[in-house]
Amino acid sequence: MIDILMIGPYPEWDLADLEARYRVHKLWEAVDRDGYIAERSENVRAIATRGELGASARLMSKLPRLEIVACYGVGTDAIDLEYARKRGIRVTNTPDVLTEDVADLGIGLALAVCREIPRADAYVREGNWRTSNMHLVTRFHGKKVGIVGMGRVGTALARRAVAFGCGISYFDIAPRTDLPYPFVADLVELARSSDFLIVTLSGGKKTKNSINSEVLHALGPDGFLINISRGSTVDEAALLEALENNTIKGAGLDVFCNEPNIDQRFLSLTNVVLQPHHASGTVETRKAMGQLVRENLAAHFSGRPLLTPVV
Numbered sequence: 001m002i003d004i005l006m007i008g009p010y011p012e013w014d015l016a017d018l019e020a021r022y023r024v025h026k027l028w029e030a031v032d033r034d035g036y037i038a039e040r041s042e043n044v045r046a047i048a049t050r051g052e053l054g055a056s057a058r059l060m061s062k063l064p065r066l067e068i069v070a071c072y073g074v075g076t077d078a079i080d081l082e083y084a085r086k087r088g089i090r091v092t093n094t095p096d097v098l099t100e101d102v103a104d105l106g107i108g109l110a111l112a113v114c115r116e117i118p119r120a121d122a123y124v125r126e127g128n129w130r131t132s133n134m135h136l137v138t139r140f141h142g143k144k145v146g147i148v149g150m151g152r153v154g155t156a157l158a159r160r161a162v163a164f165g166c167g168i169s170y171f172d173i174a175p176r177t178d179l180p181y182p183f184v185a186d187l188v189e190l191a192r193s194s195d196f197l198i199v200t201l202s203g204g205k206k207t208k209n210s211i212n213s214e215v216l217h218a219l220g221p222d223g224f225l226i227n228i229s230r231g232s233t234v235d236e237a238a239l240l241e242a243l244e245n246n247t248i249k250g251a252g253l254d255v256f257c258n259e260p261n262i263d264q265r266f267l268s269l270t271n272v273v274l275q276p277h278h279a280s281g282t283v284e285t286r287k288a289m290g291q292l293v294r295e296n297l298a299a300h301f302s303g304r305p306l307l308t309p310v311v
Helices: 012-021 033-040 057-061 081-087 099-114 117-125 152-163 187-192 213-219 236-244 264-268 283-301
Strands: 003-006 023-026 044-050 068-072 090-092 144-148 167-171 196-199 224-227 250-253 272-274
Touching: 003 012, 003 033, 012 023, 012 283, 044 283, 057 081, 068 283, 081 090, 090 283, 099 117, 099 152, 099 196, 099 224, 099 250, 099 272, 099 283, 144 152, 144 187, 152 167, 167 187, 187 213, 213 224, 213 236, 236 250, 236 264, 264 272
Parallel strands: 003 023, 003 044, 044 068, 068 090, 144 167, 144 196, 196 224, 224 250, 250 272
Antiparallel strands: none
């Protein structure tokens, strides 16, 4: 039986299937992780991980027979891809299958923050509606939406925003000739011309703090920031300052820099809607993600081409 090191738990339906096919070693259950790895290092041929857990060079270096890292998630910024390439270790992820759900939540967060849906819910539950009408809020329909990162998720989100009558423009490393939306090469200019700035960038060093204080000031006191990418793409200190000082009107956030131990200042703000990094957290998507992880592992160990190779 082939040995697999799992960095963190998967849903039961995925774990049961993996345990039926492989000898699964559950690292998250180990008290002494280094000792646990050392005892199994000569046998482990695969790592099964999640996007936020990744696989460091330090971990991979302890596994001399490691052949593949299968990531349950699209983001691979927590996996040392350079080290994997040097070692000839294959890396896979789970793109496409989570695109539509992440785009759905992007629109959901935009609606939730501008229409103040959480506050309206509390307004009813607390009995305030019986004595007065709630204050007026901001519409989403017809607004100018700037998308930061026009990849799979950005493209899916644009389609949804168009259905709301929104005007779309976007920032990326280069314009896309297959899309009808205006390309804006400068992030500050995109923010200045947007009512909603929606971040769908990949994580990693190249995109770290892309949304900084200058961008937030350009977005302005009537603008909203939505982040469904990675917490690292936004300068969180600058964002907190912008929210506290009403430099921007509000934010909808699914991701944070130190999740799940997020900055406690977020909890007292009424102009932000918070989510627990759950954009892909539907039964349908998680089953599809798990299946893709299992299919990539099966393909590798049977000598077939990988379905979704990163390295």
